[in-house]
Amino acid sequence: MAYEKDPTSNFHDVVIVGAGISGINAACRMKEQSSDRTFTVLEARDAIGGTWDLFRYPGIRSDSDLYTFGFQFSPWTEDRTIADGPSIKRYVTKTAATYGVDKHIKYRHKLLAANWSTDEQCWSLRVDVSGEEKYFHSRFVVFGTGYYDYNNALPVTIPGIENFQGKVVHPQFWPEKLDFENKNIVIIGSGATAVTLLPSLAKTAGHVTMLQRSPTYVISVPQKNGLAYWARKLFPSSWAHNIIRAQFFLLPFLYFKFCKAFPIAARKGLKKHAAEQLPKGYPLDPTFQPSYNPWDQRLCVSPDGDFYETLREGKADVVTGRIKQVTGTEIRLEGSDTVLHPDIIITATGLKLLWAGGAKISVDNEAIEIAKKHVWKGVMIEDVPNAALMMGYSNASWTLGSDASAQFVTRLLNRMKSERFSQAVPKVGKDTAMKDLPFLNLSSTYITEGKGHMPKAGDRRPWLPRSFYPRDLWEARFGNITQDMHYTRLST
Known part of the structure; x- marks a missing residue:
């Protein structure tokens, strides 16, 4: 059954799901790079922070350096490489306020289901708002929900x-x-x-x-x-930030390559x-x-x-x-x-893997089985129009990957508007003999146990898994966005 539009709800060009580090990053990039687009952020909890608001155990901290785990446009200025959870939450909250995206957040709005209508060329989103179901509608959806279940452990x-x-x-x-x-x-x-x-x-x-x-x-x-x-002593702050950030994504990447080449x-x-x-x-x-x-x-x-x-x-x-x-x-x-x-x-x-915060995703009322789908350029789901995942790396800071995704989304939205496209949907070519690869290439128990909840990558472009931030960022800003991508133009 199709979701009926609620005339009292707002229509948005973009709905971002989740006000954690990925969702806030995407919202800031929207304001910076696609400022003519209307957007809102739906957050199931009552605070900004996602993981850093959820976890309260003693010593909770990042397992990545904050120079790359932090936002590229909002430098981490403390002299600690690793930061505790409350500090990260304050940093994310402050960034949201500085960039004005905190005003776009709707708290206690949990996405239950999302259905794309080809006829209407929009998403209909069923949302639990403090126990009451309401509907939102948008041209594009960004899932900044992470990859694990907030309500159930592994x-x-x-x-x-x-x-x-x-x-x-x-x-x-x-x-x-x-x-x-x-x-x-x-x-x-x-x-x-x-x-x-x-x-x-x-x-x-x-x-x-x-x-x-x-x-x-x-x-x-x-x-x-x-x-x-x-770097902070010798260079202007912007230069210093870029130097420090480059060190922290380049050296760990080289060490990762060393470990793989010479185990x-x-x-x-x-x-x-x-x-x-x-x-x-x-x-x-x-x-x-x-x-x-x-x-x-x-x-x-x-x-x-x-x-x-x-x-x-x-x-x-x-x-x-x-x-x-x-x-x-x-x-x-x-x-x-x-x-x-x-x-x-x-x-x-360990964590229990879960995509899109557990929301049921469908296209023309046909349920999408995420585990059977591939991810296009690490961002969009095969056969799902106008939707993006904010996913990070398994071998580097999460935010690097989600930022590359966010910048791809703004570029795609700008192209769709300029060329009057209403739909962009990635599809694997019928004659493509592609082998499946894991989307997150780790053998950790929670990853192997959760394979049935996660999408797949492929062994050829543009379905390859992510690997290196500078390359992925270049792809997001300048790479081919037509290969295996099908666009539909607005009727006039």
């Missing part, structure tokens, strides 16, 4: 967890008044969240154990960067890096020897080596093994005499 099976008599907490739903002072805590997991939680909790907990099924790579990053210091050497280097920072005599095997190569999964970042420092101080440890059984007071491991006695168990087991 389901995992932990034998006997229901028997545990202490507190079980998932970081995504951290209790506001959780008392962990002098408590024994076991963090189940080995990803970025676990590596962040361990040093933060250990400041007041009795003892913290990170229980991992398999090891991960943890690399220390200095909070103060020498090049950033001297054995990269493994040796990371093993040495860990050995130098661990307590003397701390066993590397198996706890700090991952079975996979560097960048098969994302590397975990430790600001100023806080993770290793906590281990050296004896406030925490890392245990590797599979859980055999959780009892009322214990965690027993398979094939081991080790028994853990936690007061609190934290299940840092």
Whole structure:
């Protein structure tokens, strides 16, 4: 059934879904590069920030440097490379106010469904507004909703967890008044969240154990960067920002390429890096020897080596093994005499992937199965007109990718207006013998578990997965936007 238009709702040229870092970036680019277009931002929550408003667990921070995770047009001016969640939220909120896009945000507006009508050449959006359903309409939709479920964590099976008599907490739903002072805590997991939680909790907990099924790579990053210091001393602020930003997307990219080209050497280097920072005599095997190569999964970042420092101080440890059984007071491991006695168990087991915030997307009332679709230039979904995803990188700062996407969208909108196109829809050619590639090329559990919720990439242009920000930005600004893209001109 087609959605009926509500005559009391506003019509917008563009609707941006989500007021997190991707949505705010897209809104700022709209004002800057397509200022003659009307737009609104629909935000399901009651505040700006997205991830940085949702997560409240101790120590929440970025796992990317803020010089590239921050906005290109609104430089991160603090001397910290990695920033905590509240600071990032303040930065995003301030940027939204500075650029005036905060006035375009409609809070407590959760997108439930979106249907594109070919006859009307517009989107009809069904939105929950504080419990009441309303309709919005637009020519173009930008999904700045990220890629994971805000309401549900990744389901995992932990034998006997229901028997545990202490507190079980998932970081995504951290209790506001959780008392962990002098408590024994076991963090189940080995990803970025676990590596962040361990040093933060250990400041007041009795003892913290990170229980991992398999090891991960943890690399220390200095909070103060020498090049950033001297660039700000020697150059005008705009030059300094560009120099610092270039350093932080170029050097990690080169290191990523090195890891992929020379995995054995990269493994040796990371093993040495860990050995130098661990307590003397701390066993590397198996706890700090991952079975996979560097960048098969994302590397975990430790600001100023806080993770290793906590281990050296004896406030925490890392245990590797599979859980055999959780009892009322214990965690027993398979094939081991080790028994853990936690007061609190934290299940840092990953995110549940979800596209478009869970909204149902359809074209002419035919549901779109996102997992069967490819992504055109990392931005638009195959067979879906006038819609864009703001997606980042798996091997670099998220904002770099979403900014390239946003600048592509403004360029496309400007071209469509100048040539009077009402519809742009990417389609894989019928005679194209294209092989599927993963959209996010990581082997992390939450990625592999969530493949059924994510679109695909292809092995040829313009369906290739993203890889390098400067190239993707050039493509967004100057690249071919006609290959496999079908345009429809407004009738006159």
